[in-house]
Amino acid sequence: MIAAVTAIAAFPLGLLLRSRAHANTTYAIAYLWAFTFQTLYPVLPGFQGPSPDNPFPVGEFPLTYGLVASSVLAVGLVLVEAGHRIGVRRRAHQDSLALETSPAGTPTSRPGRASEA
16 A cells, blocks of 8 residues: 555655655655555454464564565655656756747746836
8 A cells, every 4th residue: 555655646746746845745644644554454453362364473573564664665755856856857947948938138027916117
């Protein structure tokens, strides 16, 4: 579930949100929401007592699960950063194209401001 959230949300969040902090925070919230439910399902059978079918043996720390979950989080943060860098380049390129297409020597007007004459 955390891998799905990472694959679906991480890169687009970095690409679409202008603020890196907002993109990382939004991704972290989505990741932690999925992580909570993903962890809950394997842990619940352990509350019914020891069984060979439990994914996490009772009394044993699931180190590998933690390592895999941490690596998925790290990959997601890298994807957010990659999306953010590409988004910054795309916005800069679009801004430069907008300046090139404006009439020569005249500044482009900003929406919502009265033009000075």
